[in-house]
Amino acid sequence: MKFQCSTKDIAVAVGAASKVVNAHTTVPILSNVLLSTAEDGIRVRATDLELTLEHQFPAQIVEPGSVTVPAKLFSGYLGNLPPGLLELSGTPTRASVKCERSNYDFHALPPDEYPPLPSAQRGASFAIDAKRFRDGIGAVIFAASSEEARGAVLMGTMLELSGDRLTMVATDGYRLAKWETELARGLGEEGTVKYVVPSRALAEAARNLGNTETVEVSALGPAGNQLAFAAERTSIVVRLVDGQYPNYSQVIPSQFDRSLRVNTNALMASLRRAELLAGDRASMIKMSVANQELIITANSDTTGNAYEELEIEQTGDDLAIAFNARYLVEILSHVDSPQVVMEFLGPLSPAAIRPGEPVEGQQQMYVLMPLRQ
């Protein structure tokens, strides 16, 4: 194969793909990216067998074909090239790059050993506004578990499709994030469809697909056990998590009996200060709600005492409740709204956190379990 392209285009494409490569893989070819000629450019593909990312960039094709190159090495090299043009010619064992007065040969592995793309057989599909999709991913995936010990299902994010609506849910069992929106195009099928997607695949999707208009999402494979996200020049295919997602609607109380409304930044700043003194006690802060005031306290034998007072709009009875400040701060940092509403049932029941001024067309909420003292 042989082609010419801009150094910037290829650097961006290889850089994006190389993020998917597993640095600890024991299969040599999986350390490489695959470059293949297409009609109007080059496709760069990387995979760790769970997640596959393909990115296309414009190029002048001289001779069709493909080549595989070590991802980290090649992306490091491309990142250090000046703006301009380069020419790459590939054989099964070598990729040679000419750029201005530099000539590099990279050892390659035969492209026919590269894992084939997952089945192209498409099933159900839907489309979503790309910016909205990116916002939703940002709002929920942090709440997924990062502990392999707790299983792959909780490490995933659930996408639930029902008519024209998409609901995304992530939980690690202690906190839960839920985000809902209208789709640009629904499934066009009756009933509800659920996919559990590895959260890191959604992180890649948000990073790579967010700058376009719409993202097309379709189920792949005869069993529909893969999901493809595609927008313009990029597509991501991910193997879905096999397993039953917890019935999240059961753990979210249908109504609360007291609530408070408070300035988001003020609350977050108070919690961050108080948490400093609660470090060695599970980051426990106590919240006491009474007389239109929120009092936050924390203390430990080794560090001292913290006391914070905030003005709030209180509705319903008084309340004393304890939380892990880290969880609460992390949730608040994803609430993009000047005011935040917290709703409660009691000191040992789940609390809900919602933006005080919801974004039109989106519903965002978090549920956090308190600490028992």
Add this chain to the structure above:
Amino acid sequence: MIAHFDIDAFYASAAQLDDPSLRGKPLVVSGSSRRAVVLTASYEARPFGVRSAMPLYQAKTRCPDLLVVPPNFQRYRELSRAVFAILETGARAVEGLSLDEAFVELESNDLDGAIAYARGVRARVRGEVGLTVSAGVATQKMVAKIASDEAKPDGLRAVAPGDEAAYLAPMPVARLWGIGPKTQARLALERIERIEQIATLSDEAAFRIFGRWGRELRELARGNDQRRVEPERETRSVSTEETFEEDLSDPAALEWIVVQAAHEVAERLAAHGLRGATIGVKLKLADFSAIVRQTTVAEPTRDGALIAAAALRCLERAELGGRAVRLAGVRVARLTEDSLEQLSLL
């Protein structure tokens, strides 16, 4: 004075205590899978050559009438609690080493008082709990532990103040803390076999053979062990480890051991009223190199299943690839009080 107590064949004795039909019979506590390993062998099984950490199939070959009982860590915790409660009376500090082993710093400073305390504990444990516990009494930890090992089973051995060096002198060097097979091999080359030969080394020779810790080791050999009994409140981690009679290379057997160890640690956390967030696995390989892998879970836990799952992940990350292991253990650290609990949604 310091006393060391060790419940005799704890898991096996617990089974015999609860089921009289098992008494006087060779039995092991182990799993039911083909890959299971002996956790504890009853004294009746030991004459057949059955030892802890031995693959179960091998134990059955050595002792065809062997009875196999599954472990019951919850029950061990109950019994352990009862024994530890007895130790507390008359103790200045108690340092639990595992469910069945503890050091006690005594209020009494004379030998007779210490012996009376140890006798009292042994009698009460037998009478109130129904188990036998062996005891060693000495002025310091290492000698007390060696003495209780010597007293096993169901015995008491006391070493009078001033007699420590003489007591240790004729023993093989391997009895000293910190001397593993590697150092032993080194010592064999130097023709050092008994503890007294270490006790009489010059500064220079001690440094040449053992390096920086030579002097400390020589002091141990002379019967000068300065370590204090560390009571529970200073607990920073809870762990358990086991050295195998024969190196273990079967991954499934090793996984099984790690799961059992995780459950034991979970019960000890519960017994101490603690939860821990950092879960780790410690392995020593046949070539004496050590591997430690650990992971931190989001919320401090004492859930045996979660500790086991995390420990198995650590084991996987150790990438043993079938290499033989001579010691395996599970440790939980970053402890917090049990009373503070992050409630769960699911």
